[in-house]
Amino acid sequence: MGRPSLFTKEAKDVSYEDLLGQICDALPHLRGQLSAPRVVYVRAQGKVYITFDSAVLVEEKTFLQMESILRRIFPQKPLALRVVSPGLKADFLRNIGEYKQVLTDFLRRNYPASASWTNQIDWRCEGDRITLTFPDAFALEYMGRQNVAARLAQAVKDIFSAEVRVELTVAGDQEARLEALRQEREKEQAVYTVRELQAHDGQGAPAAPKEKKERKPAAPRPKKEDAPSPKPEASIFPQMTDHALGKPIMGRGIADRPVEMKELASDSGLVVVQGDIFKLETKELKGGEMLLVSFAITDYTSSILCKTFLRFRKGFRRKDDETPPPPITEEERRAVMDKVEQIKMGMNVKVRGECMYDSFARELSISVRDMAPMERVEREDTAQEKRIELHMHTNMSTMDALTPAGDLIKRAIQWGHPAVAITDHGVVQSFPAAFNAVKKQPIKLIPGCEGYLIDDKDVVADATDRGLDEPIIVLDFESTGLNTMTDRVIEIGAVKLVGGTVADSMSVLVNPQQPLKPRITEITGITDRMLADKETADTAIPALMDFIGDCPIAAHNASFDASLLKAELRRLGRTFKAPVLDTLTLARKLYPDVKSHKLASVCKLLGVSLKNAHRAVHDATATAQALAKMLQQVREEKGYDTLKALNQLQGGAIGESHHVILLVKSQAGLVNLNRLVSIGHLDYFRRRPHMPKKLIQQYREGLIIGSACEAGELFRAVLAGESWDRLKEIASWYDYLEIQPIGNNAFLVRDGQVKDDEGLRELNRQIVRLGEEMGKPVVATGDVHFLDPHNAVNRAIIQAGMGFDDCDKQPPLYFKTTDEMLEEFAYLGPDKCREVVIDNPRRIADQVETLQLFPKHPKGEDTFQPLWEEAADSIQSMSWGTARELYGDPLPDIVVKRLEKELKSIIGYGFATLYSIAQKLVSKSNADGYLVGSRGSVGSSLVARMCGITEVNALPPHYRCTHCRKGFFDVDKSKYQVGVDLPDRDCPDCGQKLTKDGFDIPFEVFLGFEGDKVPDIDLNFSGEYQNRAHHYVEELFGRDHVFRAGTISGLADKTAFGYVAKYLEERGIQTGNTEKERLMAGCVGVKRTTGQHPGGMVVVPKEYEIYQFTAVQHPADDLGSDFTTTHFDFNSMHDILVKLDCLGHDDPTVIHMLEELTGIPPAEVPLDDPAVRSLFSSPEALGVTREDIGCTTGTFGVPEFGTSFVRGMLDDTKPSTMEELVRISGLSHGTDVWLGNAQDIITSGTATLRECVCCRDDIMNYLITKGVAPKLAFTTMESVRKGKGLKPEMEQAMLDHDVPQWFIDSCKKCKYLFPKGHAVAYVTMALRIAWFKVHHPLAYYAAYFTVRGDGFDACTMLIDPETIRQQIRQIKDDPKATAKDKEAVTSLELVLEMNMRGLRFLPCDLYKSHVSRFLIEDGSLRCPFTSLGGLGESAAEAIVRERARAPFLSIEDLKDRTKISSAVVELLRAHGSLEGLSETSQVSFL
Secondary structure, eight states, X not given: OOHHHHHHHHOTTOOHHHHHHHHHHHOGGGTTTBOOOEEEEETTTTEEEEEEEBXXXXXXXXXXXXXXHHHHHSTTSOEEEEEEOGGGHXXXXXXXGGGHHHHHHHHHHHOGGGTTTGGGOEEEEETTEEEXXXXXXXXXXXXXXXXXXXXXXXXXXXXXXXXXXXXXXXTTSHHHHHHHHHHHTTSOOOSBOHHHHHOOOOOSOOOOTTOOOOOOOOOOOTTOTTOOOOOOOOOSSOOEEEEEOSSOSBSSOOOSOOOOGGGOOTTXXXXXXXXXXXXXXEEEEGGGTEEEEEEEEEOSSOEEEEEEEEESSSSOOOTTOOSOOOOOOHHHHHHHHHHHTTOOTTOEEEEEXXXXXXXXXXXXXXXXXXXXEEEEOOOOOOOSSOOOBOOBOOTTSTTXXXXXXXXXXXXXXXXXXSEEEEEEESOOTTHHHHHHHTTXXXXXXXXXXXXXXXXXXXXXXXXXXXXXXXXXXXXXXXXXXXXXXXXXXXXXXXXEEETTEEEEEEEEEOBOSSOOOHHHHHHXXXXXXXXXXXXXXXXXXXXXXXXXXTOOEEETTHHHHHHHHHHHXXXXXXXXXXXXXXXXXXXHHHOTTOSOOSHHHHHHHHTOOOOSTTSHHHHHHHHHHHHHHHHHHHHHHHOOOBHHHHTTOOOOSOOOOEEEEEEEOSXXXXXXXXXXXXXHHHTSBSSSBEEEHHHHHHTOTTEEEEOOXXXXXXXXXXXXXXXXXXXXXXXXXXXXXXXXXGGGGHXXXXXXXXXXXXXXXXXXXXXXXXXXXXXXXXXXXXXXXXXXXXXXXXXXXXXHHTTOTTTTSBOOOBOOOHHHHHHHTGGGOHHHHHIIIIIHHHHHHHTOOOOOSSOOOTTSOSOXXXXXXXXXXXXXXXXXXHHHHHHOSSOOHHHHHHHHHHHHHHXXXXXXXXXXXXXXXXXXXXXXXXXXXXXXXXXXXXXXXXXXXXXOOOSOSEEEETTTTXXXXXXXXXXXXXXXXXXXXXXXXXXXXXXXEOOOOOTHHHHOSSSOSOOOXXXXXETTTHHHHHHHHHHHHOGGGEEEEEEEEEOOHHHHHHHHHHHHHHTTOOOOHHHHHHHHHTTTTOEEEXXXXXXXXXXXXXXXXXXXXXXXXXXXXXXXXXXXXXXXXXXXXXXXXXXXXXXXEHHHHHHHHHHHHHOOOGGGSOSOOHHHHHTTTOSGGGTOOHHHHTOSSXXXXXXXXXXXXXXXXXXXXXXXXXXXXXXXXXXXXXXXXXXXXXXXXXXXXXXXXXXXXXXXXXXXXXXXXXXXXXXXXXXHHHHHHTTOOOOHHHXXXXXXXXXXXXXXXXXXXXXXXXXXXXXXXXXXXXXXXXXXXXXXXXHHHHHHHHHHOTTOOHHHHSSOHHHHHHHHHHHHHOTTOOHHHHHHHXXXXXXXXXXXXXXXXXXXXXXXXXXXXXEEEXXXXXXXXXXXXXXXXXXXXXXXHHHHHSOOOSHHHHHXXXXXOHHHHHHHHHHTTTTTOOSOSOOOOO
């Protein structure tokens, strides 16, 4: 970027003055009006940005001429022109009519379809609000859909530097709308717009610290003495002060006022900004001479990246000084780090520095000169008596709420709230985090849930014994809206149904005496003009009542039509009482499996014609015909013949739901809530989990039921204008009633369901009066979805990604203080306000006991172990029995002591059943022909080896004689740590070759020194066998006691970034990556879906039920899944219930196939074969050279050692023993253990591979040998292997026992360490497979490509070696190579190796190929059908099935019999599989 490069390369002879001169020569009226341009070239975009300041308005024609001139001057670069006239801002806002033309030109240019009405648009400006009045509803609706308001507001900002809001309206009620807009400016700003979310106008001095948030209440009404008085609007952004905290971190103090970050540009020069740090990184540069500190700050109008370079060394060296610099001293390093450590995440700082385009970051950044910590004003609850929030959502409310439970509870604790409730939508997945957050804190947790309430509605309300053949009047109304209290009928359609036949009808248009909304006209086709001369409801409704007479009525969604009719009758002083049949409810009960029960869907299902939908008489006629067919079905199938009998229909599809709050007050209530959540997920899930009212009533013990928000049953009834008696009936079921701030429900005003804000207050007043009359407590809640007001934009981003149209009109669902809520409900009067905000929520909280998430263990332990009484005896018997088979009787002392120690811990700490389960699983799998590989640290247990759970022998290296049954432990442990590496030796007694065994793994790695570690027994089953293993566990314990371990997936960084980018792009908002990352961070972690652990199974002891621990559900709410998972993420209950890891793995499947192909049992494969060992340093044992295959090892396709990363480790270490391979396996599976750690230690000669930290066991073993206490050595190992580093006492103990500094530093770097037992199991499997690769290559390649050959494509890989090499190089050199490409490289490498070994593939053959297996045929491998990219398994199975019945006569016959597609036929043809097969089966006699 930069001006010099722009002008020297693109326009060498053009200066700024020349550029301005050329424009003014061509456009003389601009001479003297334009300032010198600001020109920015952004290399990353290859684009020139040119900005002129103009003293006059530049209209479209002139603008286009300027653009043309600039394009001639800069022909090689795309450019963007901007002409701004900030000096005209004030005049523009005062006299918008004078600037109408430029705005009209903008609309014509961007919205060509609007050309016919743009000149008819009326433009008005009131303060910062521009109102466009369109000539008709169609124009308004069209322009509204085009997002005109947001784009026009941006254009005004670009041209005049004016922040405005644009409103769109329609002619006819313009003055009334303008008056409403004026009133709205005096009301509370309850809804944030996109512009407010993205940028605050920033005018005026910063607010003082701890200032209460001020609002704009509704304008006073003469009849309401308690209406709040207007107050100035408060910013939605966090407040910042000008008060510095202590000395500057860098440079000097900063007295200048900060600029808003949204105003920063590449030519801003020296700037001062102030904001909160939300990202911090450090990086050493120039070989450790310098430290780069990068941090991002935000003032919530935007964000900026800040950078500073700090030198460790004092002073500068001369360039010609060639002497080696002295090492940086600890004092110099400490001086820099003291500065860096002052910079912390979340702190508020003021920064001064140069703002410029950063070519490395590809966005603006500030080069920091001065930096000072500043006081940040935190939101506080200063009320003497604090409220309690009873309606709060966490980030576990799927794609709806933002804040983790811990952060919400932390804020409640900071504010001094005595209790807080958690009520996520339909789930309780935040409970583990919430219970953890209140531990040892002065706050009570009220766990709860906002459920989706459904009620099994009767088909007929007020049913009688009238016959189904008697007359029924089927109704349909068209109305001005959906609010039956305020909206009016505009069309009546009524049909008399007698005996299943339409006998009479009535159709009337009704003048509602109010203008129609554009949306109503769009849906119905009815216009104001059509209704102008029609009769009103005063005469139309009585005529309808005469038509109805004493007949029952029916309608589709009858509750709406009946409520609308009753409302119209109330206005006439009349009532209505008759049976009301709902065809929607009837259809749901009769056709539960149908996806939709809308009228159109039901008509289509029943073969009823529905023409001119949304016209009353047509809808009524179609409804009547559908009803006739449904009643006929009921008569035939159920024998029902009266209205009352219809209410005997049970079940059916889930219909309308309402929100309901369930709060837990006792431990029994927690169990019942888990049960209800489970039932909702398993039995009543339709897009969301529902709770039937009758089941809530059944499991109501220990629960407090609240009426919830505007989506609650009670609020909806109040809104619909239900009778007072009906409201009392609804309210009687609830323990407390709920009201919320009117801003939460502002959408009801926007949608026309409520007239204004006062109407919203009146709805709340009705609920308060209802509570008073019925003695029900009324509580004020905030329906919290995020922590602070400025977080609203993050919710808008997520909802935009979910497709919500009104996502930018966010209600104020932030966590409010007591004073904010008291101010909100002041219209209720001081006493009632205090009662609903403070007193009643406290009364609810007082009912709640002190709860615990999981039941109390009867023995005071953490883990609830399943118990088999016989398990302890069985494990002991197997252990001693196998030990005697291997080592004889009497047993060697070392074996006895080890078994006694382990059995004492295993049985004493209650883990015998766990061992017994694992033993049964492995035994069954082995008996079924599938080898099982062990994972994790179970290889540390000798008992596990003796019981057959693992092949890993944890004893020290030793020999044993399988003939004499003796063990020989007299080996040099200083030289050998793995028994396989021992030299060959014969038995001194019988002369037979001894078996080499033992891997020297301490038991404490598995169980700890005091049983203080819950053991995991992880088993690798063949992927083909995994489901059978899972079902066997269910067989052992019962389905009600075995569940898959559940997982929860939140929005990941990349996905959230995509949401942010799309949101900003759709709104035309330009911003850098730093601001996008800030917005992204506010979205990350929001729950998106659930899943299941790949193999984890949770076992509940038989004396408990799962609901005492967690709810359950299907993974990802997939109702078709065979599995049920824990509702909680299992990591949150890892130490509570036992988890069996029965994972599916490819290696056991490969071994199983190799045994099938060769007849050689895997247990007989030697682990010390010299040829196999050589593969880890050379491919020569395969009969190929390094040049042949392009690799220095022969480990292509060898598990654990075939990746390029591990092959690089092999090159660095040149292993020759199994011990070294085990260490490399540990290094490759660890995190931050090899790169930047062990690799540097080895290459520098500081230590050898054998001395490095490679597996977690190495830490404990080494520390114990150095004299560190065993318990401390164990806890140190556990801390390091979990990535928690070294605690001070651990590091001090290491120093006290002369542990070298490199070892300590290595431990500090480790983020995860692999267990040695796991590494041994992996290497054992790898060596076995590698043995087959060396000695049985065809079997090996057949097994490999069958099981692991995902990247193999027979269409492209049956080629010569040189072409293969070229393809590998091309993919590796391609920076945009996909994961699929990389899979292909893995297969290509094996194909190349196989070719160089003289082995070949045979193409797919119509009669010889298997569906999915590579078959050995005449010394080659026959490719299966599925190896052809694009040929699926179902097509392959069809071919194999049909060829077994009879040969194919032709390609036509092949297609007809197998039903394969033409694409598959062409695939087979291109591969040569159809050679010799004619096209058709016709026989020619010519």
